[in-house]
Amino acid sequence: xxxxxxxxxxxxxxxxxxxxxxxxxxxxxxxxxxxxxxxxxxxxxxxxxxxxxxxxxxxxxx
Numbered sequence: 109x110x111x112x113x114x115x116x117x118x119x120x121x122x123x124x125x126x127x128x129x130x131x132x133x134x135x136x137x138x139x140x141x142x143x144x145x146x147x148x149x150x151x152x153x154x155x156x157x158x159x160x161x162x163x164x165x166x167x168x169x170x
Contacts (some may be wrong), residue, residue, distance in 0.1 A: 115154035124160055125167075 121143070122129045132153065135141045142159040145151040 115156055116160060118153045121153070121155050121160065124164070 116124070118129050118132050121141075122132045125132070132141070132143075136143050136153050141155065141163055143153050143155040145153055
């Protein structure tokens with residue numbers, strides 16, 4: 109798997125969006141970001157790069 113294919117973790121998502129990890133968690137809880145968890149409710153939040161690109165485009169950050 110290439111680095112560009114792997115899903116982003118919460119820290120990487122926050123850095124790309126210019127916000128805190130707590131904000132990313134809130135956005136996930138509200139359903140405003142296309143992120144997911146693999147496993148149970150304590151699993152880390154993940155997001156595909158394409159979904160992040162779409163979100164940044166919607167927010168006007170690209």
